[in-house]
Amino acid sequence: MKQQEVFKALADPTRRAILKRLQGGALSAGEIGAAFDITPASLSHHFAVLKHADLVRTERQGQYIVYSLNSTVMEDFTRMVLDLFPSIGSHGGKR
Amino acid sequence: MKQQEVFKALADPTRRAILKRLQGGALSAGEIGAAFDITPASLSHHFAVLKHADLVRTERQGQYIVYSLNSTVMEDFTRMVLDLFPSIGSHGGKR
């Protein structure tokens, strides 16, 4: 995991909201963008950051490009946070 | 918890290293800074960011200013990450 890239990616509220939206399942760039008041170009920039951090995956489906979460990196990140903040480490555990 | 402030604070590797160092217990600004190759002024800036995010507490002890972790906010943050990335948590529900 590119730890630094992941932290930087998560530092922006729009990108966190994108990840939240993707929790319900894969969505095209346009479907994601409908919830945000920024231009498609700016959205695309955010997608690039998330992709560079390996937090999302893309797949072209015809006319659309579909984004989905990369749960592997997200799990790695969660574990890393638990390591940085071990006070809560007993919480829940792994599955 | 000031969620955005916490994410921004954690986006910098020096600040994450500071938090790591504090896991062993409270340390003065100088003791923390000994591990980093930046000026005391820059260190102080990082402390200010961490403090603004409520991740650390300060207490003057005579000549020194002693920093310690604020475990409450760190636990809140960890829970929030588990909520953002529910795949690993045992309690993915909202709060």
Added chain:
DNA sequence: TCGATATTTAGGCAAACATCTAAATATCGC
């Protein structure tokens, strides 16, 4: 193939950020 739709890339700009030096503030030991 043409025109419409979806998305990214390129280029530019203002705001935010990390760092530095210099100066200010606070406390200690003498």
Added chain:
DNA sequence: GCGATATTTAGATGTTTGCCTAAATATCGA
């Protein structure tokens, strides 16, 4: 109180970030 030590504040500088508009690329449907 004075000088030394510890830390913060102020001001400046170069870099990064996030957003925009305009243009490019890819795919679809007729």
